[in-house]
Ligand SMILES: C[C@@]1(CC(=O)O)C2=NC(=C\c3[nH]c(c(CCC(=O)O)c3CC(=O)O)Cc3[nH]c(c(CC(=O)O)c3CCC(=O)O)/C=C3\N/C(=C\2)[C@@H](CCC(=O)O)[C@]3(C)CC(=O)O)/[C@H]1CCC(=O)O
């Protein structure tokens with residue numbers, strides 16, 4: 001894939017996240033910071049997500065994904081540990097841009113390694129995906145820029 005980077009304004013947008021593991025917790029934390037309304041579909045969730053649901057910060061539908069759940073959402077995150085389920089969600093005809101956590105040819109949007117400081121967002125992504133390299137480069141950029149950004 002030749003990537004086309006975008007910066008999205010998700011404030012007030014409804015986003016569906018399927019799967020409630022560590023990857024979902026990471027994605028949802030950033031989605032909430034961006035002001036998105038998160039609906040989680042998952043039979044089980046990690047403790048951070050259970051707490052967010054208890055506090056009313058996300059809506060948690062406590063069951064497995066059912067075909068059609070993605071209807072009406074602007075963005076979808078298929079983050080279960082079952083690549084077949086994730087691919088099925090991403091492959092639905094007419095569905096919203098979908099992020100897939102497992103290896104796939106159906107990932108329409110990708111999540112970069114992100115670092116933020118002084119109102120600047122750094123986002124690093126590799127094609128093909130190489131999360132460790134992305135993380136390493138993002139950290140390197142951050143330490144290089146540290147203390148040098150204000151006023152720049
Ligand atoms: C940057 C970061 C952002 C984030 O996730 O928040 C991120 N992965 C992170 C961590 C991480 N990822 C993985 C591990 C486990 C061990 C390891 O390998 O180290 C860990 C470590 C951990 O979890 O701690 C394994 C893994 N990742 C992907 C696959 C499937 C594949 O390769 O297709 C597999 C194998 C799964 C399998 O076995 O099936 C795919 C993707 N991971 C991406 C992003 C996107 C491409 C980024 C790029 O452009 O390079 C993409 C395409 C997903 C997407 O877009 O959703 C974050 C660093 C956080 C930071 O420091 O900022």
Ligand SMILES: NC(=O)c1ccc[n+]([C@@H]2O[C@H](COP(=O)([O-])OP(=O)(O)OC[C@H]3O[C@@H](n4cnc5c(N)ncnc54)[C@H](O)[C@@H]3O)[C@@H](O)[C@H]2O)c1
Nearest residue numbers: 019020021022023024041042043044064065079080081101
């Ligand atoms: N993209 C990335 O950055 C990245 C990083 C690490 C791991 N991974 C891969 O992504 C997947 C998810 O990682 P994780 O650590 O969050 O996994 P996890 O096993 O902790 O969580 C998976 C979640 O999916 C839920 N689930 C399973 N089947 C479901 C279904 N049919 N409908 C709804 N929910 C369902 C489970 O209840 C669980 O909450 C793993 O397969 C892992 O290999 C991706």
